[in-house]
Amino acid sequence: MTFFYYISDFLIPVLLFYIVAYALTERVHVYDEFVSGAAEGIRTVLKILPTLVGLMAAVGMLRASGFLDFAAQYLSGAAGLLHFPVELIPLSIIRLFSSSAATSLALDLYKSYGTDSYIGLTASIMMGCTETVFYTMSVYFLTAKVTKTRWTLAGALISTFAGIAASVVLAGKM
Numbered sequence: 001m002t003f004f005y006y007i008s009d010f011l012i013p014v015l016l017f018y019i020v021a022y023a024l025t026e027r028v029h030v031y032d033e034f035v036s037g038a039a040e041g042i043r044t045v046l047k048i049l050p051t052l053v054g055l056m057a058a059v060g061m062l063r064a065s066g067f068l069d070f071a072a073q074y075l076s077g078a079a080g081l082l083h084f085p086v087e088l089i090p091l092s093i094i095r096l097f098s099s100s101a102a103t104s105l106a107l108d109l110y111k112s113y114g115t116d117s118y119i120g121l122t123a124s125i126m127m128g129c130t131e132t133v134f135y136t137m138s139v140y141f142l143t144a145k146v147t148k149t150r151w152t153l154a155g156a157l158i159s160t161f162a163g164i165a166a167s168v169v170l171a172g173k174m
Helices: 002-025 029-067 067-074 076-081 086-095 099-113 118-131 133-144 152-171
Strands: none
Touching: 002 029, 002 152, 029 067, 029 086, 029 099, 029 133, 067 076, 067 086, 076 086, 076 152, 086 099, 086 118, 099 118
């Protein structure tokens, strides 16, 4: 096991030296390429910034308005039939939009129920088995200028619901 610690300590410096050595042998101006890439990154950030701000504002409004509690109460009957914990409904909704807001909700669940509880384990697995569908689609499709998404949303939602179902099954009843 200590062998892997030594490898990980040296991996990044070796990689950096390899990049510099390759650039020197190929006569690439590394700093100019770095500046060009950084400028392109800033342009990309500026393109997606309005989308990010809109998503963050929407998630903040959902949390502050009490909609998530209302949705949890409204969906509690269906959740009971599916043996899905009602406490995880807000996390399931927010996870579709924002990973950081979902992490905040998961931390609240850990404080209330504990990390080793059924709710805590299911929330942890759910965070690993699902994706921020709407965030990912809006950012990547906007950046790549994709206008026809076809079945992307349906496929992403189906896979997210499969991840949620897998988290419930994998956590199991304690």
